[in-house]
Amino acid sequence: MPELPEVEVIAKELAQSHLLNETIEHVDIFWPGVIDNLLPNEFAKRLVKQQILDIKRRGKFLIFTLTNDILLIHLRMTGKILITQSKNQETFKHEHLRLHFSNNVILHFEDQRKFGRWYLLDSLEKLNTLGVEPLSNDFTVKKLQELLAAHNMQVKPFLLNQRFIAGLGNIYVDEALWEAKIHPQCHTQSLSKQQIARLHAAIQKVLELGIANLGTSLGNHRSNYLSASGRKGSHQNQLKVFRHEGKPCPRCGEKIIKIRVAQRGTHLCPLCQFLIK
């Protein structure tokens, strides 16, 4: 569910939520499957007494720098972190893990679909497979052009692949392709210089707007995106094509259509986004 903008908002909130420099006093594990690379007992034992020194984002991963380790969290589709202050709370319906801090703050992890994972590691090596950060200085038009030229595949699955560019998901890819007027099934090697420049600008534009609007919160179900403080984002009100099937294209008025590309629901304007293979 959360893509780069949502994870960025969560990371920023966590960094300001009285967790920095606090010590983990106790770990509750309600569903052990959430821990990817260790047995639950080892995981809990190793975490206790470590301090949180820093909280950042890379791609869709949250990175907690601890005294001796790195804690990576991937929220996948429905994972959610909530910070509360009170003690002795009942567990939430899909709460799988809980960290108790020395200042009585509790970090809760809930995940309806149980796809989210926590990794306690001694290095950042796991992140080496991630591609360029789309909002960093490394992500230039030239870099994008080189990446596109190095593969020949449909542009939508290319953009969803975290090894090339890290952080885009289904929503922001559909939005960026609409913004750039590129059909999601165009092949990467067929894009013109102008199209590549538009795509580069569009990716940065939709991600920055998503962050400025504190993320996209679709629907009212509890599994939908909320930040760590429980806030909804407002970017769902700014979407141009995603889940707008049958509505007029904000640019030309043509009806938005929904097709399937790489097994994912894909929204586009058939007039603005012309298919050139």
Add this chain to the structure above:
DNA sequence: GTATGTGTTCAACT
């Protein structure tokens, strides 16, 4: 009952 989903990985195929 069926199909779908804001993500990723892996096996099996071309």
Add this chain to the structure above:
DNA sequence: CAGTTGAACACATA
């Protein structure tokens, strides 16, 4: 090797 496809994970909703 490069790329594609389908299945898998698990659960709720329409």
